[in-house]
Amino acid sequence: MNELSRVAENLTPLEQERFADQTTPLIRDCWYVAGFSDEISREIISRRLLGIDIAMYRTVSGEPVAVRNRCPHRSFPLAKGRLDGDTLICGYHGMQFDPSGRCVTMPSMPIVPSNANVLAFPMAERGPIVWIWMGDADHADEDLIPDTSWLADAGWKSVRGQFRIKTDYVSMHENLLDQTHFPFLHPGTVGTPEYARSKLDVRRVGDVVIIDRALRDAAPPGIYGVPMQLMDRKVDRFSEARFASPAIHTAFASVVDRTGAEGPETYRFNITHLITPETNESIHYWWFNSRDRRLDDPTADEFLLVASEQAYLEDVEALEWILEAVTTDVEPQFDLNFAPDKPGLLMRRILFEAAGAAKKA
């Protein structure tokens, strides 16, 4: 029995073909992030999401609105038009659309055309995030919006950032589920050697993939130990990484300090990774690093912001190099899979099944 038999689920070659990659069709029936709440305002912006160019703005009362960024008449980009109250006015012939996308005025016509509508997309705001549903609007159930309640909870404090990355969202999720790269790609921040060797517990629960880890009586990683002022002691560390949907990966970490006289102190960190494919080969990415201790400490804010940015930049660089290698090479994506790849492969199988489509030849 050789080491390949250790590959996740002992896949046969045929089964190995059934993982999503950058060629797999995107999954439309899903809530994705359209932007930070403060990116969407009374100034119309455009953004490509799942290959579709979208115009976004807020109504006078503050509701976020998203419509296709293309007038049905002559394809003028609606984001180049202007708002009059809640009405979006095309900059070419003055067609007016209400927030549902219905044409309410066509200046050069005495009667408003009944078929001159633009597709609108359901949106929902949750704390600092606006979500969008790009699939069948009949399926846009707000109960399906992933939990990010800590981002709007007064007991938590967050730092945040965003990137546009020339990678595919599958590789991004695989990177987030893969903790064996920490010591090599992130030696300065999250990659402590002990942690790399700690045992993983990997589970698939429905379409969610969960990785649990625990490491007792060890040095804290710098990214948490420094801002929480714990670098001088040993702690217990716990983490749960969770592929929760094509749009979000959450990591729940906690550090327990048992050295205090008044009993154990727990420090919790929730990392929220929000991923929306721009195209099959590029993504929008927003992140939050949230904590439940030392909320009013600006040096902790600064440290967590800088350390997070650095680690994510290392990932961005690596993922862009990889997609460039794969797309410019004579050979397409190839995978050589090992046991530690199991969580990523579970995720890629979920995406493959959800895409409901065979890979391109």
Added chain:
Amino acid sequence: MNELSRVAENLTPLEQERFADQTTPLIRDCWYVAGFSDEISREIISRRLLGIDIAMYRTVSGEPVAVRNRCPHRSFPLAKGRLDGDTLICGYHGMQFDPSGRCVTMPSMPIVPSNANVLAFPMAERGPIVWIWMGDADHADEDLIPDTSWLADAGWKSVRGQFRIKTDYVSMHENLLDQTHFPFLHPGTVGTPEYARSKLDVRRVGDVVIIDRALRDAAPPGIYGVPMQLMDRKVDRFSEARFASPAIHTAFASVVDRTGAEGPETYRFNITHLITPETNESIHYWWFNSRDRRLDDPTADEFLLVASEQAYLEDVEALEWILEAVTTDVEPQFDLNFAPDKPGLLMRRILFEAAGAAKKA
């Protein structure tokens, strides 16, 4: 009966497929503008016209010459060579071509090869414009060159400009035939609200589309009223917009001032729009704004130049946004057609028929 029945000619869905757009093959048997006369000189220039790279120069006696910008021997661009009298000499192996494209010397061969010719294109100069015939040379009848006689008439004065635009020539012609966008895209110049609502008379005469408009006892538009010093009175306004060929749109406007003691005074403006496809998705564009009054007034020159440039830049920006939307979107061109689109649709049917080809699938 709903408003869609008002669409030009009550087209059936099948008929609606029969309009040219940016995917329609270009029409070669037509006189197009190759450049302003003063662009073509004893210095060889190259320019892509209808997808073909052309080298252009003048003979010693001043005749404009156009040949393919590619030596028949090893494809060296001939515009990188040099002139010796009327002879164009290739910069790679010294092959010499006369203005008809015939090879007259091949330095490395004792006898001039009889088949070593480069394709030459008929040219004709008319006032400040040089025309070129890119189709079958046997059809290059100079009687087919569109009338622009006012550009060389001492009773007229012109200002002019040029652009290279990343749009298709079909959309450019549609924009020129479409006057309902004036108040929205050009609110500062040509877009007076009354005019937008004046009645159109649209005719197809052979392969020409003509739009006539008249508006009596109204404020003049700033672009004519200011330089002619008529902004303090009401005038009668008349215009004829004319799609005359794939290469040219002309607009003949006149403003009649009936307030003078000595009877009505007529101010005429001819706008000449010259369009040559560079490729299916880009055009060369030259324009003239000509008037028959206040010929020696430099402030009128300046005003007409600046106001025209501004209006055309607004069109350029809009047309480039639209082509980008259409070509980067997952869905191709779609048209939702209304009654005011009739002149553009007539033009697009003429182009479609002239292209003599079904649209790409």
Added chain:
Amino acid sequence: MNELSRVAENLTPLEQERFADQTTPLIRDCWYVAGFSDEISREIISRRLLGIDIAMYRTVSGEPVAVRNRCPHRSFPLAKGRLDGDTLICGYHGMQFDPSGRCVTMPSMPIVPSNANVLAFPMAERGPIVWIWMGDADHADEDLIPDTSWLADAGWKSVRGQFRIKTDYVSMHENLLDQTHFPFLHPGTVGTPEYARSKLDVRRVGDVVIIDRALRDAAPPGIYGVPMQLMDRKVDRFSEARFASPAIHTAFASVVDRTGAEGPETYRFNITHLITPETNESIHYWWFNSRDRRLDDPTADEFLLVASEQAYLEDVEALEWILEAVTTDVEPQFDLNFAPDKPGLLMRRILFEAAGAAKKA
């Protein structure tokens, strides 16, 4: 009998189709130059050769190593990793590869996977050049490495340079075998008129094409006459241009001065042109200009360096213009062939046969 009957080998139209051009598949079973020796060091570099991205470095003992620049696990570019002794360590998950490409350590696995290898390419160093074999490694016979012994011979002195050129290697070789372009493209350096008219002797010997020329009692060309201080006298000139393989063209020139009192003096110049396709439409190019006289004369070095650079830049510019003309034009490559094109056509037939494949339609 017209001049076309003088075309090389009186080719029928069908036979004329059988020459390599920029669409012909590249020839893999051949030694190509990977770089100057001093380009390959303990710092890993990447370079695309024959369409394949390669990572290159030297072992501790100085042996050059080339492997595919793509980890078999998740396609991370190996040149972005680091060296530990002779071992190349991937920057993503720390996989370690020995110089043969065999995986020797996979940090996240207890056993080294037996199938986790990266393709390594045979290399061989000859003087200032490192050669690489990109084809079937079983055929990588070092006896096939072309002779460039003068580059490492103490009796010779060389100046050198390199370019990356947006041309195809077929056109580059054709340019090197074509001496009729000298007076037109290089009038200032190698293009003396007498030489352009000297008789060629063209031979094909196996897969080698040889052109011999002799010109007696003529002015020396400036590129040799100036640095050797021979411009004041008549000399005999001899040259052999040799297409030796897809990777190399060598030119052996000699100038004999018979004016001296002590008998004839011979000055020899070997020009080494080293060509490796980067892709079908771009090449790496290294050149050496070597001489056997005035070895310690720095003004000769400087003159030969500057004059060579200038002549090669003229070729680079011409070849890039031509490939751009061919690839952006509506018509593909066309050839009009004349008698002086014979050596290039022989070479292109050799490449066509070696590619062993029909041209793309």
